[in-house]
Amino acid sequence: MYKYDEVDFRLVRERVEQFRSQTQRYLAGELSEEEFRPLRLMNGLYIQRHAPMLRVAIPYGHFSSLQMRKLAHIARTYDRGYGHFTTRQNIQFNWPELARVPDILAELADVEMHAIQTSGNCVRNTTTDAFAGVAADELIDGRAYCEIIRQWSTLHPEFAYLPRKFKIAVSGSTDDRAATQVHDIGLHVVRNDAGEVGFRVLVGGGLGRTPIVGKVVREFLPPQHLLTYLDAVLRVYNRYGRRDNKYKARIKILVQAMTVEAFAAKVEDEWLHLKDGPSTLSDADVAYYASFFTDPAYETLAANPAGFTDKLAEPAFARWVERNTRAHKRAGYRSVVLSLKKTGVPPGDITADQMDAVADMADRFGFGEIRSAHEQNLILPDVKESELYTVWQLAREHGFATPNIGLLTDIICCPGGDFCDLANARSIPVAEAIQRKFDDLDYLFDLGDIDCNFSGCMNACGHHHIGNIGILGVDKNGQEWYQITLGGSQGNYTAIGKVIGPSFAQADVPAAFEKIMTLYVEQRQDGEHFIETVRRIGLDPFKERVYAKSH
Structure with missing residues (x-):
């Protein structure tokens, strides 16, 4: 660290x-x-x-x-x-x-923490893959570049008062787990034809009132030019971004208005004054920050040790291993996802006692490191496979072992109207109602991978636009209603979901979900995931099923 x-x-x-x-x-x-x-x-x-x-x-x-x-x-x-x-x-x-x-x-x-630039019209917290440094499909560990961006952006005098808030995401793996396509700037590590590693730069992504998938402005940016190019992008935004209307102030609106080609041309013109300047990163600069993210003292272990494989005969443990652990770059280790989505608990919430329990587990079964994921779960990145059974037992004891990672009840959810002034509707009780509706783990596993995202208002803090199923709280004459979208996705093939029809009263949302799932099970072919079935058959069958009047 x-x-x-x-x-x-x-x-x-x-x-x-x-x-x-x-x-x-x-x-x-x-x-x-x-x-x-x-x-x-x-x-x-x-x-x-x-x-x-x-x-x-x-x-x-x-x-x-x-x-x-x-x-x-x-x-x-x-x-x-x-x-x-x-x-x-x-x-x-x-x-x-x-x-x-x-x-x-x-x-x-x-303890080297702060709250600087977690709000306001500035560059917010740079995010990345929660499995950075341990992922098996990683091209580079992006954390060093995240730290470089953090130091460059913190209290940057030129970018302290941007037209609107600004978010950057970095993905260092072949599979984009940082949602780079829906950020103001997305940096996805790629390898060019010469075998060199650099960044594909996307600009103008974002959700909220006007959801837009980011556009590529540079297919390959050599890493040494990262900061000078970011400077150029921010300067163009700072100069041309609107300040008269906060709803049209995000960089995504500017890129749409200019066209991505015109915006990219202005960035290139600005970059001419910055490229190879003082902010160019040397190999020594990158090596210095990378030195804080070196591998811990891993042991040489065999994959799938006997004690671990024997325990997989226990169905509940095997189910948890399947959903809540991920492959590690080192043999004999896995990364463990601690679910903060137990039914009856607001998604993402954690008690003080649970925080202490996570800290104890990180020390006992890893190297004292913890990750938070944008899916609102926590991760122990380096757990020996031989110790997974003990970790699972402790996770059950402390409420972290719900084997639902990537499943329907692993809901991304903002705090909603229970806390937020901006929210049109409460999200927590509706998320809980959906979780209770699908609390049968056998059925949940049969449904397979489904991303469900929930926002209490158009600000889209719950990323509802890119959920396979999205829910948006809306206000109708002072009453709370809920709009459902289908077909959204994140990752390498990010897509914005589409509204299926009129919104639902709170009590009717779980039943609508049940109809959607029933049709999916009827229509899926050859083990299709939910999103694949939606894309194959389209939205109309789901609309007809959900809004059909019962007789």
């Missing part, structure tokens, strides 16, 4: 004290709400429906057992004993007292 140096420590601590003074002045009536708003947003603090919400950065979703224990302490001491992991790989605390937020930030600084 990247470790702070003296400059990092000083910068973060000075920011904490600045915000402490700003908060005190606001509470004393010396700063107006309008004056305080940009200051708190620069420190990750929102005012939600019931209380402030603090969003803490977890850079590229990579953190330590020590940091997890600090998050548990904060949940107990300053909140209501839990936190919420988001699709941005960050964690949010929903109930802090405003006057004590500077104390939280000071405690975070003790």
